[in-house]
Amino acid sequence: MRRFASLFTHPAARWVLLALALGFPFVASSEYQVYVMATAFIWAIAVYGLNIITGYCGQLNLAHGGFFAVGAYALAILTSDHGWNFWPAFLAAGLVSAALGAAVGVVSLRLKEHYFAIFTLCVGFIIYLLIDKWEALTHGAIGIRGIAAPDGFGLVDFSQTRPFYYLALGFLVLAIWFAGRLASSLLGRTFMAIRNGDALAQSLGIDLMRNKVLAFVLSTTYAGVAGALYASMIRFIGPEEANPNHTFDMITYLLIGGFGTLFGPLAGTVGVVWITQSLQFLEDYRMVIFGPLIVVLVIFMPRGVVGTFLGWKLRKDAEAARADARPGVDGMSGTEVKPHA
């Protein structure tokens, strides 16, 4: 069992996963499936951002969908209303979400726990209202049309589904790569220490505000980049993109995949998006199946699919290492544990 489980954590598993993603458009039965997968990848990028502030740093951010919409609108306004080229507008969309994240973070992160969550819920709602009502900037309920697709290089045309799929995949890989590097670095460990408790983290010499704001800005940047990609894929956006429900969708993905794990956001997002797709024929009744499914998952896998799996494996490995260990010398320091072969 443990041997079999090791296949999933083997370094080569990532390459297999990448190969599957690269091959997907060739085995997909329709262009629509490729489109759905590309959408799932974009949401997954945003969920990776949520995972930084909420999964690693432990601050439940309920404005995440708002920052996704900010990225989408920044790109839409710049390309459609101001005639910017895609790539500069894309960069600007990332910067706008980062800057707004810094401003919101500095204020909201003074609050702890559920106060922070409630505050950010309000921020998300304010973003929604601004987008809906500030017609001079956002065109209000009419929305924005004619958003630029990513400019291709040479023969590649990103307004086509398949090339766009690969572009989204490229950004997703980048997002995961950075998240992985962050999580295993001292900076990631610093975030996780904060998740474990403000008081202990501070007493270890960690500057709370500085690190929380950094985690928050990273997360809003991820959200903004994902939003900008989303806008350039569907080419038409409206205030619904800022609906706070999207935040709760992303929290669901993260909850099911596993908070604070590297592959939880991917597993959760892609998994849930496909489950919802395959229950599409039930229309509104799909929640009758999906709702209980989530409840069961949360009860039996409180740390998500990936988190529960990794936790189980970590303990199994530790047990196996202990079974292999030579008898201790004196039980105190100096006892050696033979690494598991």
Next chain:
Amino acid sequence: MLKVEKLTKMFGGLAAVHDVSVEFEARKINAIIGPNGAGKSTFFNLISGLRKPTSGRILIDGHDVSRLRCDRVARLGVGRTFQTTHLFEQATVLDNLIVGHRLRTRSGLWDVLINSSRLQREERECREKAREALDFVGLAHLENRVVLDISQEERKRVAFALALATEPKLVLLDEPAAGVNPEETEGLARLIRKMAEHGLTVCLIEHKMDMIMGLADKIMVLNYGEKIAEGTPAEIKANPAVIEAYLGSDHDAAA
């Protein structure tokens, strides 16, 4: 080493710590005792900067730290443990300890992006420091165990190691032997003595009188936030005010 002058902390109308002045010498083991709610943990929170005093001063090696933020105080060399240990249960012991040395490192976001050599060096240093601290508390053999699977006493030792990884001069231990059996308490007492022998100044809060009397160089007694006595274990045992306070309040504190 640690000098406290007229320290007061009010919570609303309640004086959790009231006008306490005391001095603790370097490389000594100092104990703080008193009934539940006497203000002992609050006293530690003030020294470590987790809470700001209402009035009074705290000097560490002559440095006034009473207005400094907690993380700054930690950098100046104050390490601590809490009454309840908060470790990350789903991670290994070593993974819990690596962040302990973070305050002596400087790598930021940019170092993570480019995987700088500074980051790599500092991560190595943190790992080494964690192992060294774990070895010091006698748990080198547990480094790859998941915290969930280790005993209460081992967790206490891991919490000590985490505090030690910050390279403190002064360590504050809040009820280190709570919830630990008598035999293990002995072992923890030996470990605390070892800390002092290695040049650390130790301050501990403890209810287990046998342990305190055998361990402490100096004892301060708090009652309702006020210092009612200080002295050597022998002096404290004979102090009428202390006997009064203990007999007059909940007796399990004196058990």
